Amino acid sequence: MRMLEYRLDLVGQGYTVVSGDKRYEDILTRKCLPIRMYRLIEYNKPVDQFEDLFENLRFSYDLDKGTEEEFREKYANILLGKSPEWIIIAFQVTVGEVYVDLYNTKTEETSYFSLKTDKHGFGLRFEVPRADDGPVAVYDVRIYGVKSEAEDARTTVTEYINHVRRKIEFFRKPPSGEETYIEVTEYADL
Numbered sequence: 001m002r003m004l005e006y007r008l009d010l011v012g013q014g015y016t017v018v019s020g021d022k023r024y025e026d027i028l029t030r031k032c033l034p035i036r037m038y039r040l041i042e043y044n045k046p047v048d049q050f051e052d053l054f055e056n057l058r059f060s061y062d063l064d065k066g067t068e069e070e071f072r073e074k075y076a077n078i079l080l081g082k083s084p085e086w087i088i089i090a091f092q093v094t095v096g097e098v099y100v101d102l103y104n105t106k107t108e109e110t111s112y113f114s115l116k117t118d119k120h121g122f123g124l125r126f127e128v129p130r131a132d133d134g135p136v137a138v139y140d141v142r143i144y145g146v147k148s149e150a151e152d153a154r155t156t157v158t159e160y161i162n163h164v165r166r167k168i169e170f171f172r173k174p175p176s177g178e179e180t181y182i183e184v185t186e187y188a189d190l
Helices: 024-029 052-057 068-079
Strands: 002-009 014-020 036-041 045-047 058-059 086-094 097-104 110-116 123-129 139-145 156-160 164-172 180-190
Touching: 036 086, 086 139, 086 156, 097 139
Parallel strands: none
Antiparallel strands: 002 180, 014 086, 036 045, 036 123, 058 110, 086 097, 097 110, 123 139, 139 156, 156 164, 164 180
16 A cells, blocks of 8 residues: 655646546536435435535525525425436535536536535535446545634545545635645555
8 A cells, every 4th residue: 555645736626526528617518427426424324315404505596587595495406316407517625615516418507506514514425427437436525514704614525536545635825715725645555
């Protein structure tokens, strides 16, 4: 087994996973495989249970097209699998928040939502298929609760790709806190 530790500054799209062989900017064609998203609960068990996250849901919406309640219901239905025409095609992790890009396979409409931490935090698992039928890549995202707005949420991603496991921790750079960096511990040949 090999272990490697390093630090990287994030630029551009930062930490983004796309379910295709395209750069994030090029996924407008949306020819991507659907990403599966689960909740992680005790002992890292993935489940399809999102109801307690709906208060943390932030979404793109145009008030001319509906009310906030209508949009909250729309995204809740997507999370609960009640709108199967919507698929997840990408996700991005930053300090305290996860952004999820969506694509409607019938209307070709795109959208997104984000989940931001609260005092409780949450865990998500993303299973990303490969176009070459290789093994699915797994990403466990944990965002720990915060007690105040001034506190940064501890944010980690653990990647399981082939025979490599990476634990990635996200941090804001002082003093402005607008730039972020990650610290990575990588284990290979597990």
